[in-house]
Amino acid sequence: MEIIAIANQKGGVGKTTTALNIADALRHSGYTVLFIDVDPQANSTSSYKAVIENTYTAQDLFEKKCSADEAIQHTEFGDIIAGDPGLSTIEMDVQKKMGGFHLLKKALGKMKASYDFVIVDTPPNLGIYMLNALIAADKVIVPIKAEKYAIDGLQRLIETISDVKEEENPDLEIAGILLTTYDKRNELDRKLWDTLPEVGEAIGMPVFETPIRISQDVKKAQDQIQSLFDSYPNSNAAYDYARVTKELIEGDK
């Protein structure tokens, strides 16, 4: 079982889109996948049409009210442990709790269900839930979007990742920086894409060789609560996510 966290403390960089589509691509490649949404915004949870009321969610997992197995929902899109707005409410309590940083790792360690991959979508901050994801993860993917300060803040993420590696999870591997919403007609996008290998080298992060191209189909699929691969399999973004998934798998070999 390989656990992959999708992380960047910036919002709107394509974390959720990346998490959803890599999970989907892995399923299309015949792997079994569990999706875990630890973002209180619970966008992924909506995309899975998973429920939050009257069921165990990530919140209950972090409050130790249930096991990982009990929190899994089987939806038409795949298996998921749902995110929950209530995660915000309990954030401070989780943080203060002894072992609060290791709750996800522990829960997954005890999980009886077995999956080839676990994909964890994280909130846009360096808080307790992202740390839980990084501590539990084997790999982390860092999506970035071409905007003026795209690299700003990556330094803190790197420090956090280095710290997690040093203190808690020496085997954590940075799968790579992934450029999302890439529009080659846009000059800033082209520049960032050209600069990225150098920046990656400077900060010690590999860069995925495939940028995810901007595609209206991504938004359409999300609006219609559809899987991109099922509804718009010919979109550029679907193709790019398939390639990134291939890179990810081949990186393991």
Next chain:
Amino acid sequence: MAKAKQPSAALSMLKQMSTDRQKESKTKTAAEKDTEKTTEVKAAVKTTASEKAGAKDAAADRQPAAEKAGSEKRAEQAASNTDKPRNETASPADREEGTIDRAAYEALIAENARIQAEKEAAEQRAKEKDAEARQAAQRAATASNAGTYQPNPVYAGGNGTYLQAGTGYGMENYAYGENGPAVVKPGKTQFRNMVKEKKNVRKNFLLTPSNSEHLKEEAEDLGTSMNDLLNLILEDRYN
């Protein structure tokens, strides 16, 4: 549009991965299972050259032109991949039957170990060389900037609050820049000018094998923060 009727390249790629995977697990011998991590064996058993070529063609059709950026690096990677030993002795027939010549397999493992050792030795040599070069550069910089050190305001406020209400988790590690060696450092403005005037400051930095530890050191040496350094690198590219 006609596009919609075309078979999806994305789906066929994923399907191919799935097929590869099934093939792979079928042809996996006990010996291979023992050494799951031996990448070359897996690659040799799994993907035929023609499959790879096919996939590449499809990719070339669809990839954005700008992907060519950094293709040098990729070419390097590809070249280094071909340097790696292949399981030449496992004939296609062997592959189909899922058996691998045991002796050839052992030889491959040995060869892998040898290449790995060689690579590590080369890396070590490069590291040493790099450290020397860096020391020399630093000596030069120190000499030419003697007496111009200005305290860096970035350090004044400490290193920020990661996990505000924190449990003290790892905070100690953020106190960098405080107790480095007392060398004379160029100030931030000065570094900015250096970057503008002598681009090799940046190039030197980028050419070294680096990681975040390295970036941190560089930032300290230059009397700036990691963030500023990164932004300068980018600014330099954008201007």
